[in-house]
Amino acid sequence: GEDVEQSLFLSVREGDSSVINCTYTDSSSTYLYWYKQEPGAGLQLLTYIFSNMDMKQDQRLTVLLNKKDKHLSLRIADTQTGDSAIYFCAETGPYNQGGKLIFGQGTELSVKP
């Protein structure tokens, strides 16, 4: 079945690293995504990783993918108060049907000064 799970909350201090974790079930997913949502706003694409990659780095963001365990993580280096938001992990639907996304519940990141 299609299911994406995330822990609901994470609290860090400004300047620390944040690691947000996600598990997914569909091994046929081609891409896995991280989106950021600020209060009352739409989703902002942060980064994505192709399923044949283990790691992708983009400035302060590092994505790690463990296909065997179906585990995805997002590391934010030097976390800032402006990073406070809800972070969603998403996978493409079964066999990439039209590219619809299956989202997790979201992890609320709180950054304390």
Place this chain on the structure above:
Amino acid sequence: DTGVSQDPRHKITKRGQNVTFRCDPISEHNRLYWYRQTLGQGPEFLTYFQNEAQLEKSRLLSDRFSAERPKGSFSTLEIQRTEQGDSAMYLCASSLAGRDTQYFGPGTRLTVL
């Protein structure tokens, strides 16, 4: 601004009324998606179009919901005889077929009284 736009941003209606939302995708994108997001949850897929053809509908999309994309550009989502359970954020996204990355609009927040 060439991003995805949605109108209106907020809609308050009384139970039983009909509402219609509009989404304008990024101009060269031929795929358009609708998602629904309730409080504390991740977005859930409703339907998607490739050009003007509606290619997939979720079972979440009851008979009271209809979506169109008549000229393969903007799309409308209509909800007839609204119910309190329809209160949610309705998100639109677009992508280029073959490039699965979806870009989201700011959403329309619907409140049914």
